[in-house]
Amino acid sequence: MTINRPARYVILSLGILIALHFLLAATHESYNSATSSALGGVWSKTTTYQDDFAVPAYPVLDDGLPPPRWTSVGGTGNSTRANATLLMLARNSDVNGAVQSIRSIEDRFNREYRYPYVFLNEEPWTEEFKKRISALTHAPIEFGVIPHDMWYQPDWIDEERATEGRKKMEDQGIIYAGSVSYRNMCRFNSGFFFKHELLAKYKWYWRIEPDVLFHCTLDFDPFVYMEEQKKVYAFTISLFEWSATIPTLWDTVKDFMNKFPESVSPDNAMGFMSENGGQDFNMCHFWSNFEIADMDFWRGDVYTKFFEFLDATGGFYYERWGDAPVHSIAASLFLPKSKIHFFNEIGYEHPPNMHCPQDDEVWKRGMCGCEQAKTHDYGPYSCQHQWDRIFR
Numbered sequence: 001m002t003i004n005r006p007a008r009y010v011i012l013s014l015g016i017l018i019a020l021h022f023l024l025a026a027t028h029e030s031y032n033s034a035t036s037s038a039l040g041g042v043w044s045k046t047t048t049y050q051d052d053f054a055v056p057a058y059p060v061l062d063d064g065l066p067p068p069r070w071t072s073v074g075g076t077g078n079s080t081r082a083n084a085t086l087l088m089l090a091r092n093s094d095v096n097g098a099v100q101s102i103r104s105i106e107d108r109f110n111r112e113y114r115y116p117y118v119f120l121n122e123e124p125w126t127e128e129f130k131k132r133i134s135a136l137t138h139a140p141i142e143f144g145v146i147p148h149d150m151w152y153q154p155d156w157i158d159e160e161r162a163t164e165g166r167k168k169m170e171d172q173g174i175i176y177a178g179s180v181s182y183r184n185m186c187r188f189n190s191g192f193f194f195k196h197e198l199l200a201k202y203k204w205y206w207r208i209e210p211d212v213l214f215h216c217t218l219d220f221d222p223f224v225y226m227e228e229q230k231k232v233y234a235f236t237i238s239l240f241e242w243s244a245t246i247p248t249l250w251d252t253v254k255d256f257m258n259k260f261p262e263s264v265s266p267d268n269a270m271g272f273m274s275e276n277g278g279q280d281f282n283m284c285h286f287w288s289n290f291e292i293a294d295m296d297f298w299r300g301d302v303y304t305k306f307f308e309f310l311d312a313t314g315g316f317y318y319e320r321w322g323d324a325p326v327h328s329i330a331a332s333l334f335l336p337k338s339k340i341h342f343f344n345e346i347g348y349e350h351p352p353n354m355h356c357p358q359d360d361e362v363w364k365r366g367m368c369g370c371e372q373a374k375t376h377d378y379g380p381y382s383c384q385h386q387w388d389r390i391f392r
């Protein structure tokens, strides 16, 4: 076959153009995102990213697999990105653990989605911390400082009584018994983080702590799932609280329910938390170092009133009330149980506990790296049975 000279030039220059496109696409992200939609995804194998909220929630994964299980309401495959952030509270000294956690969530989820991060600390962030974290992601990051009044022990707390409470707990050998900063943290996570100015612009958050691991790749966007399924609060691990840390919490909750019975949802999850219809707390709660939830629930009237009621007793300081039981009790009582979600697909480890999907199909699809036999789910300290039973 002979090709005339002009045609040869056309083919040659087309070839150069194609080669140039791939070279630029491989080396320049902005070039790639500017052109790959115009090129219709035929040549470009890479995922495109955009920063505004009006983009499909699902990255175009050109891997020949079926679309994610939950695509959108009605299964059209089109959805919008959630109004969401990945949130970490940490100290500067937590930097290595924070790096581990961000590497893990980027690897298993956020590299594809680029949800923005918010980091909060009651002290100014060091340049070192900001540098080490910023190196790990292309997502936007904000480093915020917590206002004094959201963090520190309020003046109206009786310090003598608080000291006495801490001593008593230390004698019982309870972890963090003597720590005031741990109490500040629990109170902040219970009643204040969602009021921080950097979080005001978001509805959803995924709480991430230093030193955690995500063990499975997510082939769906859990925020969009929450939104579409009308969920409010999601967990991966449930367990028993150490009762000595919350001696009077349940009585205070019962006082609240008596005073504001209209706050309690008719179809609540009390059966998860009590063996006798609410008389006693069985200590079951969601482990709040992992949470995906709707901050508008915490910002709402019922939770605001609830937190203020609890806080006024001083229990965060006289005892050692954790944000885990506080959040769990509120979600379980003030929401219909259908609005609380167990994220089986999210393999998650906060030592010493791990959730690893038991179902082989889920485990394989998530390319999970965790050992299924070590999952917390139905182990001796788990409350998964108490969770399951309320749906039977």
Ligand SMILES: Nc1nc2c(ncn2[C@@H]2O[C@H](COP(=O)(O)OP(=O)(O)OP(=O)(O)O)[C@@H](O)[C@H]2O)c(=O)[nH]1
Pocket (backbone or CB within 6 Å): 088, 089, 090, 091, 094, 120, 121, 122, 123, 181, 182, 185, 208, 209, 210, 289, 351
């Ligand atoms: N800025 C700041 N963050 C804190 C402080 N104490 C705890 N945190 C953070 O609050 C979260 C919970 O604290 P942890 O020390 O992990 O408490 P925990 O999960 O109950 O216990 P561990 O088993 O030790 O992880 C983590 O994100 C910590 O980085 C503090 O004094 N200042």
Ligand SMILES: *[C@@H]1O[C@H](CO)[C@@H](O)[C@H](O)[C@H]1NC(C)=O
Pocket (backbone or CB within 6 Å): 076, 077, 078
């Ligand atoms: C979904 O998005 C695709 C590509 O953006 C579009 O062609 C299709 O019409 C959309 N479907 C619906 C139901 O909106």
Ligand SMILES: *[C@@H]1O[C@H](CO)[C@@H](O)[C@H](O)[C@H]1NC(C)=O
Pocket (backbone or CB within 6 Å): 053, 083, 200, 201, 202, 203, 204, 296
């Ligand atoms: C995101 O959610 C917050 C809180 O509900 C809201 O104030 C804000 O307007 C939302 N932003 C967008 C873009 O919808």
Ligand SMILES: [Mg+2]
Pocket (backbone or CB within 6 Å): 209, 289, 350
């Ligand atoms: Mg922790």
